[in-house]
Amino acid sequence: MNPPQHVGPQHMSGEEFRRHGHAVIDWIADYIDDVEQYPVESQVAPGDIRALMPTSPPEAPEAFEDILADVDRIVMPGITHWQSPNWFAFFPASSSAPAILGDLVSSGLGVQGMMWSTSPACTEVESVVMDWLVELLGLPEGWRTTDQGGGVLQMSASDSTHTALVVARHLANEAGHTDETLVAYTSGQAHSSIEKGARVSGYGHVRKIDVDDEFALIPAALEATIAADREAGLHPTFVNSSVGTTATTAIDPVKTVGEIARREGLWHHVDAAFAGSAMICPEFRHHQDGLELVDSYVFNPHKWLLTNFDCSAFFVADRKSLLETLSILPAYLRNEATESGAVIDYRDWHVPLGRRFRALKLWFVLRSYGAEGLRAHIRSHVEMAKGFEQKVIDDPRFELYSPTFFSLVCFRHVAGNDVTDTLAEAINATGKVSITRSEIDGDSFIRVAVGSTYTTQEHVDGLWELFDELAPVPAG
């Protein structure tokens, strides 16, 4: 046979990979060391980054040094620094060194964990780590993969919530209810992913239930709405309890909602995307009393548990309905292990088939920090937030907007919306920090989320100094 005409491309040699890899590691170490020196929010205008890039892809290979240099030249001006210790916006995207390195090992192994058989460690490490989370967070024992429930890593809470909505819809369809009649309930303060997930999965109706003055769902309003919907011939199907809403970390009454869900035959999902990480400290667990009345639960270690995106932990109390809804087994995926029933095939636990070895980074984090390190992490943030909250309370220019249950402080200027909005803009315009302006029912307020990995008391003090400096004293 003739020798191949096409010899394939030039791959980076092992030696080159080591050299460039060390350079990237050093680049990241420098970045983490220096991140405070950048303006927290990117200062570019729409199109600025695109303008720095060629309109056509390169025909010939380029040197790795040039590409890495372009990260500095092209990418960095367009980065808003979520890893800055002065990041107080949205919720944090808390990463950590062990997470980055665990994820790197996953990239290096490059396995597809769609089934147990396609890399058994990818499935078993994930199952064990999810079972560890059950213990660490004080979740119901039955949620272990060794029991009738189980946990799986998904990309985002939106994906997990969507999955729960699909399972509930499937059960309702099986019982003869058509999509247009299905109703999903959630508080008006829940994350947009509930409404989006319900739309995406075809629910006919989404009801946003009234909240009390702490922005928690009012159970009586839920019951009344369910009754009215039944009266109208609709089929109440799904209810979400938020443990820590996005706007203010408000906490719905999980137990009472659970009792209503059981009585009315609804699927009960809990979205604890941000606050779920706090449950590693027993003193916060009372906020989610009633988990025994929950069908599915999601929280994001990539928000507040030092594990970089994507890492969303989804649990079900009973995996039977989940698997029944999502299992499809074509010939090319058949294998002995699956047929034995002795293994988990995570492909049946979510929409995507392919999956990377995401559990590695979580395993690295749980072991690197240990339970005691993770508790110290959560407690230090909550304490810093509480200290900040106290300054807000003590300052006559401000009023607290909602209770600080975890590490998010919500407040406003007593002079009202315009001054609050202007203040928020002025704070961000300093480039020294990033906070989020939000509003509920026409009331503007400021969100300060303490949660970035490297945030210390000094950074929180610095933030307060900015507020102190820039907030006007109200007239009169």
Add this chain to the structure above:
Amino acid sequence: MNPPQHVGPQHMSGEEFRRHGHAVIDWIADYIDDVEQYPVESQVAPGDIRALMPTSPPEAPEAFEDILADVDRIVMPGITHWQSPNWFAFFPASSSAPAILGDLVSSGLGVQGMMWSTSPACTEVESVVMDWLVELLGLPEGWRTTDQGGGVLQMSASDSTHTALVVARHLANEAGHTDETLVAYTSGQAHSSIEKGARVSGYGHVRKIDVDDEFALIPAALEATIAADREAGLHPTFVNSSVGTTATTAIDPVKTVGEIARREGLWHHVDAAFAGSAMICPEFRHHQDGLELVDSYVFNPHKWLLTNFDCSAFFVADRKSLLETLSILPAYLRNEATESGAVIDYRDWHVPLGRRFRALKLWFVLRSYGAEGLRAHIRSHVEMAKGFEQKVIDDPRFELYSPTFFSLVCFRHVAGNDVTDTLAEAINATGKVSITRSEIDGDSFIRVAVGSTYTTQEHVDGLWELFDELAPVPAG
């Protein structure tokens, strides 16, 4: 104020991160160098990996060295080596050194690209790179983000196909058709994600259309089925064309299906998950003639374009319906850039809200290899597959099962199913390679997918030698 009581956990210092990071890079370099020495498929039994892990998470922090050592001790026995040059199973999960390093930079930056404003570079680099793909793959000009279409990175083809199904369903719902009446069409040879996505998104019906003797969808059968469904009062909504099916890389007639779809008012989606990467070589593009009649398209650079999972490229010809279906804008996500309409907010292009900077690794790959390197990569694999196919054809023990359009060779032993199955098992049991056994309509066959990054002619020759050695000569 009192000093904080909780000082937070001990984080890895910059110095430690450098040291451990270099160690992980070296570990990966060694792994890639040594991967041929492992049995390709993991040899563990269900529960073996779990048994090596403690049932409870550690209370105290553990040393990074111990964790990395446990990757060798606990994880590696449970790894099936997708990155082995002797990997010929399923489709490849082709990674590369630049991809691993690009993904590492993304982990280090730790930004959330849900909106343009939350890190402009994350959105603009992605848009530019997706526009580059339009040029590289010869896709319709209108699919650029600067035109009325656009591309976005999703996690998997399953997610992308699901997204397309949801948009099509939304349009049908808007036109007054209920979910139970919606019908999705695809060939009986399409990937399971079409059926799964249709189920997940609530379609009442999925029709698997008959295929011809090359396993391509038969247009007349599609038309007849659509007509029968209309007759029955159903609403034909969505049709998928596969360019490269999973079992045999069969190719549906995209243009003819597109004409039917236009005439009948169906959303036309193309699943080119594996074969789409080949379109970087102009000589393969005739296989997808008719893209001007396509509404959405997906292919996975993480399959055959040297970019590690997850990296699924999803394109729409017109982004209007996509955005209309998936946009939800709560107060805490409002911002000037979004309201100006001058930017892309990728959160509205898929189910998840959060997103990591996935475009970096694709940018690194496209620049490191250049278009010419990527074409050499594809052509060398196709050539190796063609060489292997010729040996199959020339050997009286075997018969080709389907045409080799790209780099997947499908064949069977002439003695029938049992011998074919036994042979497949025997090949994998050597531990030297991994191939996939599959079946269509009761016919067993063997799939040899040439596509792993480091596969050379030597590895393909070695695979053939195994077949030559282990395949029995048929009696008589």
